[in-house]
Amino acid sequence: MTNKRTRLIAKSAAAPVALIFTLAVIAGTASAGTIAGSAHDFSSINNDGQICVNCHTPHSADTTVxxxxxxxHDVTSTTFLLYSSPTMNSAPGQPTGSSVLCLSCHDGTVAVDSFGGNAGVDFIAPGDxxxxxxxxxxxxxxxxxxxxALANADPGLNDPSATTVTIGLGGDKTNTGTVSNLLLPADQVQCSSCHxxxxxFVPxxxxxxxxxxxxxxxxxxxCHNK
Ligand code: HEC
Ligand code: HEC
Ligand code: HEC
Ligand code: HEC
Structure with missing residues (x-):
């Protein structure tokens, strides 16, 4: 299925993609460990070569979340259908924290280029x-x-404050700490717990x-002890 996003990229990305490919080949490992050239580098598409601006601004930031x-970036106002399960100890509510920010592109209701007052036309569409x-x-x-407390109630889960995890690349890009500290902002599982x-910090x-x-x-x- 062809959608607006795919078309936008196809229309404008030929030269930058070739450049990124060349840089990746020269640098050897450039494809891992930096936002430049990753799926979230939108600099070749629609914002004057800037990488951070689709998501962040140094001034006049949105404090809705x-x-x-x-x-x-514009923030989604969707009411989501939620996961539920009789075997779960938790009962998820509507998304909070940084997951709302991820869903503000990935739920398909807000355009990728709806930032800094731009209306935006470039949606992640069904089929993508x-x-x-x-x-x-x-x-x-x-x-x-x-x-x-959740781990005590559910023996199928590791205790996140007593379990150690190492995330990321080698060298100064490795980080070792507890699951609580490294993966759980405010003790919550969010999209950023896994991504x-x-x-x-991607291996x-x-x-x-x-x-x-x-x-x-x-x-x-x-997290799971199965
Ligand atoms: C696709 C959207 C997106 C892009 C592009 C992006 N960020 Fe972020 N950034 C986020 C989100 C979402 C968070 C909060 C969640 C998290 O930290 O995982 C965040 C958090 C941050 C934070 C605070 C927490 C931390 O990780 O240190 C800093 C600093 C930051 N970003 C800097 C940058 C810079 C600098 C750039 C450009 C080089 C950039 N970001 C590009 C989405 C983005
Ligand atoms: C950052 C920690 C973390 C990671 C990583 C993680 N999970 Fe979970 N997962 C949880 C927590 C916490 C729950 C909620 C458990 C509860 O409330 O009983 C959960 C719930 C689930 C459930 C629902 C259980 C039910 O009773 O319905 C499944 C299935 C599951 N996870 C599978 C996975 C799989 C597969 C992976 C790897 C792709 C994974 N999880 C990675 C923390 C994590
Ligand atoms: C500004 C819009 C935007 C935000 C905010 C955003 N994403 Fe994305 N994300 C995208 C787009 C667009 C793609 C697909 C890029 C492509 O097709 O080349 C993508 C791709 C991805 C991928 C696939 C990566 C790959 O290598 O294929 C993952 C995983 C992902 N996003 C997770 C997240 C998470 C987690 C957050 C929040 C912490 C987030 N995204 C925030 C727009 C966004
Ligand atoms: C418990 C871990 C976990 C959480 C939480 C999680 N993801 Fe993922 N995500 C994964 C894994 C593992 C994959 C790779 C799936 C595969 O191998 O098929 C993935 C794949 C993706 C992809 C690539 C496309 C696809 O479906 O394979 C996107 C985009 C994505 N996740 C976005 C998100 C967003 C947005 C959130 C929050 C709403 C989120 N993820 C929460 C583990 C997670």
């Missing part, structure tokens, strides 16, 4: 592999509290911006 870091949509009932639960929006060769490798389901065993 309390925890949003100097936010510049990156489309999450407004129905989260078939997605891993987010915006739920995951703390020692690094900036591609800064080499790991697609989908995952902070821990999916090989042998390592990312799942980080």
């Amino acid at each position: 309390a925890t949003a870091p100097l936010w510049n 592999e990156h489309y999450i949509g407004t129905d989260l009932s078939d997605d891993h639960p987010i915006s739920i509290t995951y703390d020692s 690094d929006v900036h591609n800064g 080499p060769a790991e697609p989908d911006l995952l902070v821990v490798s999916r090989t042998n389901s390592s990312i799942c065993f980080t």
Whole structure:
């Protein structure tokens, strides 16, 4: 299926994509560990070569979402369908925190280029592999509290304040700490528990911006004790 987003990229990206490819070949590992050239580098599409501006601004930021870091992108106002399950101890509510920011492109209701007052035309549309949509009932639960109390109540979960995880690349791009500290903003499972929006702590060769490798389901065993 061809949608607006795909067409926009196809129309304008030929030269920049070639450039990114060349740089990646020269630098060897440039495809991992930096937002430049990653799926979230929109500089070749619609914003005068800037990388951060679709999401952040140094001034006059939107404070609609309390925890949003100097936010510049329009925020979704969707009421989402939620995951529910009789075997879950948690009961997810509407998305909170940084997950709202992710969904402000990935739910398909707000354009990728709706930032800084631009109306925006470039949607992640149904059929796009990156489309999450407004129905989260078939997605891993987010915006739920995951703390020692939950782990005590559910022996299938590791205690997040006593379990250690190493995320990211080698060298100064590795970070080791507790699951609580590294993966759970305000003790909550969010999209950013599994994904690094900036591609800064993604193991080499790991697609989908995952902070821990999916090989042998390592990312799942980080929290689940099955
Ligand atoms: C596609 C959207 C997007 C782009 C592009 C983006 N960011 Fe972010 N940024 C986010 C989101 C969402 C958060 C909050 C969630 C998180 O930190 O995972 C964030 C958080 C931050 C934070 C605070 C938390 C932290 O991780 O340190 C800083 C600083 C930041 N971004 C800087 C930048 C800079 C600098 C650029 C450009 C080089 C950039 N970002 C590009 C979405 C983006
Ligand atoms: C400004 C809009 C925008 C925001 C905000 C945003 N994304 Fe994306 N994201 C996109 C687009 C567009 C793509 C697909 C890019 C492409 O097709 O090349 C994408 C791709 C992805 C991918 C696939 C990466 C890959 O390598 O294929 C993941 C995973 C992802 N986003 C997760 C997130 C998470 C998690 C957040 C919040 C922390 C977030 N996104 C915030 C627009 C956004
Ligand atoms: C518990 C971990 C986890 C959480 C939480 C999570 N994801 Fe993912 N996500 C994954 C994994 C693992 C993949 C790779 C899927 C695969 O291999 O098929 C993925 C893939 C993706 C992709 C790539 C397209 C696809 O569907 O394969 C996008 C976009 C994405 N996630 C966005 C999000 C957004 C937005 C949120 C929050 C609403 C989120 N993710 C929450 C683990 C997670
Ligand atoms: C950052 C921690 C974390 C990661 C990573 C994670 N999960 Fe979860 N997951 C949770 C928590 C917390 C719950 C809610 C458990 C509860 O409330 O009983 C949950 C719930 C679930 C549920 C729903 C259980 C039910 O009873 O309906 C499934 C299934 C699941 N996760 C599978 C996965 C898979 C597969 C992966 C790897 C792709 C994964 N999780 C990665 C923390 C995580």
